[in-house]
Amino acid sequence: xxxxxxxxxxxxxxxxxxAPDTSRAPGTRRLWLAGGMAMATIIAxxxxxxxxDKESDRDSASAAPSADGxxxxxxxxxxxxxxxxxxxxxxxxxxxxxxxxAPRQQNAAPPESASDPSKSAAHExxxxxxxxxxxxxxxxxxxRAVNYPDRYWHMSDGYVKLDPVRGSESREDSTFKxxxxxxxxxxxxxxxxxxRYLRHRNFVLRAERDDGSTLFAQDATFxxxxxxxxxxxxxxxxxxxxxxxxxxxxxxxxxRYDYSSQYLADSSFRLMDGLA
Numbered sequence: 001x002x003x004x005x006x007x008x009x010x011x012x013x014x015x016x017x018x019a020p021d022t023s024r025a026p027g028t029r030r031l032w033l034a035g036g037m038a039m040a041t042i043i044a045x046x047x048x049x050x051x052x053d054k055e056s057d058r059d060s061a062s063a064a065p066s067a068d069g070x071x072x073x074x075x076x077x078x079x080x081x082x083x084x085x086x087x088x089x090x091x092x093x094x095x096x097x098x099x100x101x102a103p104r105q106q107n108a109a110p111p112e113s114a115s116d117p118s119k120s121a122a123h124e125x126x127x128x129x130x131x132x133x134x135x136x137x138x139x140x141x142x143x144r145a146v147n148y149p150d151r152y153w154h155m156s157d158g159y160v161k162l163d164p165v166r167g168s169e170s171r172e173d174s175t176f177k178x179x180x181x182x183x184x185x186x187x188x189x190x191x192x193x194x195x196r197y198l199r200h201r202n203f204v205l206r207a208e209r210d211d212g213s214t215l216f217a218q219d220a221t222f223x224x225x226x227x228x229x230x231x232x233x234x235x236x237x238x239x240x241x242x243x244x245x246x247x248x249x250x251x252x253x254x255x256r257y258d259y260s261s262q263y264l265a266d267s268s269f270r271l272m273d274g275l276a
Contacts, residue, residue: 139178140274141190145247146229147265152275153252160198160205160252165275175274182210182217183238189220200237205245205252215239224271232268245269 143153145162154163155173165171172193181187182197190198196207199219210216218239225234225244235245243254246267257263 140175140276141178142175142272142275143269144272145266146227146232146268146270148247151250152272153269155192155207158206160207162247162250162252168276171275175276178271181221181223181238183214183221184223187221187223187238188235189222200240200245200254203243203254205254227268228264229268232270234267235269 145151148162150164151162152165152174153160153176154165154170155161156163163170163174165174176190176192176198179189179191182189192198192207195209197210197216197220198205198207199216200206201208201219208216210220219237221238222235222245223238225236227234237243237245237254240254242257244257244267245252246255246263247253248255248266255263255267257267
């Protein structure tokens, strides 16, 4: 049997005549073990990444739509932009601003109701009453002949004549109230101071009381027409178109229109302010 030689102390190998084994590096077994574990970790990571990439590619390929709406594998899908209306504003790029409501005042008085009858009555009572309309003015006319400027229509024995003005009584009898036509409001009717109306009967102008008949209203209505004399008018009968009032032998009559100069002069009158 070989003799067991005691191994010299390794604290001072060169002094004891023992030299360390330099054929292998110290800790080689642990280095190989650490390297193998590192390699195994790297391989496991690469495998896991490859598997996850394949699964994501498979999911995206299954979700990619085709032209007819079906999904085609291997295509990347993109979200279809939704149609949105442009925001309000001067340009389509502006965005609506967020508005914040002012906090409601707790102690604010409630708005007055417009339909409150008591308040409406109080408002009407406080407002001043409307001003009364002025009374309608009465138009009094004296009618003067063109070719006899000193003579006017004048009441004499119930008829209308063409007479010169003399005294105050003559002035009153030569003044008539001009009103809207009894048969046509766009024309004229003439009344005396005692309320009678001038009407033609038997083609002679006279003063009579209104009997309320249609014939009386038509006989007492005359329409002013233009005259060849400046500032003068011709008075045409409503129920006898083409017939005009004229003076003949100083009596006012109703006669058919005549183109003679004498007729035009006799049928032209100036409506003046009342003499009385």
